[in-house]
Amino acid sequence: MSLTATDSDEQTFSTIIPSMGRLLAARRMREAAKYPLSDEAAAVTPEGIAAAVQHLSGIRATPLLVGTDGVGHFAQILGRLPVEVGAIVIAATDATLAREVRSILAEQSTRPVITEADAEAISTLAAIVTYLNRTRGTPRGARVVIAGASRLPLLCALLLTAGVFDIVMWEPRDDGPLSNLVRDADVVVNLMDDDEQIVQISWDRPCGSVISPPPQAGVLPLPGLVRAISRAAAPVINVAVCHACAVGMVNTTPASRLAPVLTEPRLAFEVAAQASRLLGPGNTENMPPP
Numbered sequence: 001m002s003l004t005a006t007d008s009d010e011q012t013f014s015t016i017i018p019s020m021g022r023l024l025a026a027r028r029m030r031e032a033a034k035y036p037l038s039d040e041a042a043a044v045t046p047e048g049i050a051a052a053v054q055h056l057s058g059i060r061a062t063p064l065l066v067g068t069d070g071v072g073h074f075a076q077i078l079g080r081l082p083v084e085v086g087a088i089v090i091a092a093t094d095a096t097l098a099r100e101v102r103s104i105l106a107e108q109s110t111r112p113v114i115t116e117a118d119a120e121a122i123s124t125l126a127a128i129v130t131y132l133n134r135t136r137g138t139p140r141g142a143r144v145v146i147a148g149a150s151r152l153p154l155l156c157a158l159l160l161t162a163g164v165f166d167i168v169m170w171e172p173r174d175d176g177p178l179s180n181l182v183r184d185a186d187v188v189v190n191l192m193d194d195d196e197q198i199v200q201i202s203w204d205r206p207c208g209s210v211i212s213p214p215p216q217a218g219v220l221p222l223p224g225l226v227r228a229i230s231r232a233a234a235p236v237i238n239v240a241v242c243h244a245c246a247v248g249m250v251n252t253t254p255a256s257r258l259a260p261v262l263t264e265p266r267l268a269f270e271v272a273a274q275a276s277r278l279l280g281p282g283n284t285e286n287m288p289p290p
């Protein structure tokens with residue numbers, strides 16, 4: 001594996017796809033990509049993420065093969081990436097493994113590390129807030145039940161940041177049926193895919209109130225967040241920054257959907273602008289208008 005920066009002042013953004021294993025490394029481009037990106041090309045694969053980053057954020061992305069042998073070895077590989085690598089996104093791998101690797105890396109350096117589950121949580125929050133804004137005018141005061149909450153641990157913290165304080169987290173192993181908890185809920189978040197209980201509940205719920213992660217949830221906020229990170233002097237990705245990314249997504253969601261499409265021209269710009277407000281002053285410099 002080799003990563004080479006052509007200019008010493010360039011920051012490289014890297015996306016890690018372990019999965020025994022791939023590394024998707026990207027470096028900042030001096031100009032945006034010239035060719036459009038189709039939604040279908042943005043599947044969560046090394047090639048798809050690379051295409052999304054390159055075409056939508058002005059980041060050149062190149063998939064590279066990396067072998068992995070457990071959490072420690074994988075974290076070691078990432079820890080040895082050159083200083084030109086400005087951030088890491090761990091995707092297409094077990095969520096628990098991704099969190100463990102991030103925890104190890106957090107003790108070794110200040111390089112931002114984002115997991116695919118983080119991106120999914122941001123996208124899911126955006127869908128929830130969009131729905132609540134339309135049905136209630138605000139997410140504040142809403143009651144949200146999260147079915148399968150352990151899949152996206154960040155989502156609860158994001159909901160609290162958005163002003164949703166009545167949150168119920170439910171797992172299939174919990175006592176009592178899910179139907180007993182959702183009667184007064186404004187939103188039921190489905191993180192269990194086609195679970196039989198979710199299917200039954202959906203029939204009795206208001207249209208749209210059972211919300212799953214939107215299509216390409218693990219990719220949608222990445223181009224904008226990557227762009228904001230690349231322009232920050234010492235970026236720290238925390239709950240507030242992730243919430244800001246969701247705000248950018250809400251701002252670019254069309255009336256007919258609960259989340260923006262990946263190819264929405266303003267999406268990356270708006271997410272980057274919102275995140276940059278927290279990552280440091282001046283980070284929106286040289287960003288193209290929507």
